[in-house]
Amino acid sequence: MLERRLKLGRFLGIEVYVHWTFALLVAYVAFETRSEGPAGIAFGMAQLFAVFFCVTLHEYGHALAARRFGIPTLDITLLPIGGVARLQRMPRIAWQELVVAVAGPAVNVVIATLLLTGFYLFGGVEILVEILDAFVGPRDSLDAAQIDAEMSASPSLLSFCVILLAVNVMLVLFNMVPAFPMDGGRVLRSLLAMVTNYRRATFLASRFGLACALLMAMIGIYVYAPGPVLVAMFIAYAGLAEARQVEMMESVRGLTVANVMTQSHASIPMDATLDEIAKRWETIPSASLPVTAQGDIVIGILRLKSLLAAIESHSNPHATAGEIADHNAPFAREYEALENAILRAGAQYRQCPVVDANGCLAGWLDMDSMLVRGSLRKHLANRPAVLDRFDAVT
Known part of the structure; x- marks a missing residue:
């Protein structure tokens, strides 16, 4: 609006x-x-x-x-x-x-x-x-x-x-x-x-x-x-x-980003070409991916629709992920309060990369599934510990 x-x-x-x-x-x-x-x-x-x-x-x-x-x-x-x-x-x-x-x-x-x-x-x-x-x-x-x-x-x-x-x-x-x-x-x-x-x-x-x-x-x-x-x-x-x-x-409230993030997630090297990105994306269900530099440092995110627009424009067949990535996209820190990460992402970004203290990729935060993940985390934390049945026998 x-x-x-x-x-x-x-x-x-x-x-x-x-x-x-x-x-x-x-x-x-x-x-x-x-x-x-x-x-x-x-x-x-x-x-x-x-x-x-x-x-x-x-x-x-x-x-x-x-x-x-x-x-x-x-x-x-x-x-x-x-x-x-x-x-x-x-x-x-x-x-x-x-x-x-x-x-x-x-x-x-x-x-x-x-x-x-x-x-x-x-x-x-x-x-x-x-x-x-x-x-x-x-x-x-x-x-x-x-x-x-x-x-x-x-x-x-x-x-x-x-x-x-x-x-x-x-x-x-x-x-x-x-x-x-x-x-x-x-x-x-x-x-x-x-x-x-x-x-x-x-x-x-x-x-x-x-x-x-x-x-x-x-x-x-x-x-x-x-x-x-x-x-x-x-x-x-x-x-x-x-x-x-x-x-x-x-x-x-009370959850950190680490409680609800996906622990591992695919990424795209910043020097990958459009064709390489397209082939890599054939097996990835996500609509956006983090773009990383050497050492797995996050520099932005790339949306699938941005990749398609760049390919259809034919403006630069040798363009790389780093050139078409969104470098202004927010990122979340691994152990910050989840509510702060949500406020920073706003309504525009439904997914954002999670970085560690060194700025390296640590996971992926999906705003549409975080509530379910947070509920599962709270449920598992509140459940009483169950002894392994083999330990119980011994």
């Missing part, structure tokens, strides 16, 4: 991207404001970008709070429905997750407070009352009607700031809905984790999030609004996906 995106830059050590679907939102705003002429379109675009600047600051609130607890942020991606800050992991300490969860909405509270302060400094208490009446007050108020007219008649700084204020208030209220994995859902999980274990807290929060998503979708269908339905679908999908991730991480 987040693969096709444009990099906007790197700020405070965090890379910021915009998803390709954001272009659809820009086109929609341009279409909706076309009747107002170039000035109206420009004003609509300015509002759109200002709103998503606030969304970006919201995500930086999460990221910087997580950094305080030693948790790096992989990147931030802007989507038409909001933003996503990909943390390397969520804090397992309940109060730390609570801080990270509320840090994002807290940024929007600060922005809204600054806007209200600006209104007060330039217009006094009267304009604050008028703005409040414009949103929640009776329609027969002359001042409220004047505010409405100024906001809708022509682009102005007042309408720009009032809409930005409303958006930040809505971001706080919406994100604090207890629908996991939204901020409010993470707050709920952190509170549950204070009275139960992390796995159980995640399960309960994700199921409550599903109920919230279902209610949101029903409301969207009832009022013929596709937006809430799309957001509900995203919440349901993301919540279940993270719940499965937590379930897996809790299952491997």
Whole structure:
């Protein structure tokens, strides 16, 4: 989902991207404001970008709070429905997750407070009352009607700031809905984790999030609004996906890579040619293999589809494994915690080589079978020792 995106830059050590679907939102705003002429379109675009600047600051609130607890942020991606800050992991300490969860909405509270302060400094208490009446007050108020007219008649700084204020208030209220994995859902999980274990807290929060998503979708269908339905679908999908991730991480807690890796595995010398690799792969069922240098030192991995692409391109018939290997692929260390290796591999790599202290190939880690291997390892460790029948006789 987040693969096709444009990099906007790197700020405070965090890379910021915009998803390709954001272009659809820009086109929609341009279409909706076309009747107002170039000035109206420009004003609509300015509002759109200002709103998503606030969304970006919201995500930086999460990221910087997580950094305080030693948790790096992989990147931030802007989507038409909001933003996503990909943390390397969520804090397992309940109060730390609570801080990270509320840090994002807290940024929007600060922005809204600054806007209200600006209104007060330039217009006094009267304009604050008028703005409040414009949103929640009776329609027969002359001042409220004047505010409405100024906001809708022509682009102005007042309408720009009032809409930005409303958006930040809505971001706080919406994100604090207890629908996991939204901020409010993470707050709920952190509170549950204070009275139960992390796995159980995640399960309960994700199921409550599903109920919230279902209610949101029903409301969207009832009022013929596709937006809430799309957001509900995203919440349901993301919540279940993270719940499965937590379930897996809790299952491997306490295991090392050595407990679940395949002890021996085939490899490809870095100087092997494409034809040699193809012939060698005829008897190997794996979809990827480690590439090794002299002394069995791992330098990367080679995927079967990469080999096929190189052969079909006919670009260099004398190319070697070292030239077409993925040198950025992660590797696992033999005796490190398994959960650390999983986090480093991410969703992109389903297999990765295991190296010893000298960087030499020690085994192979398969993410799709590691849970079974880990369960077998725990089962064998918990079984009582059985005497050999010949030893028992003697």
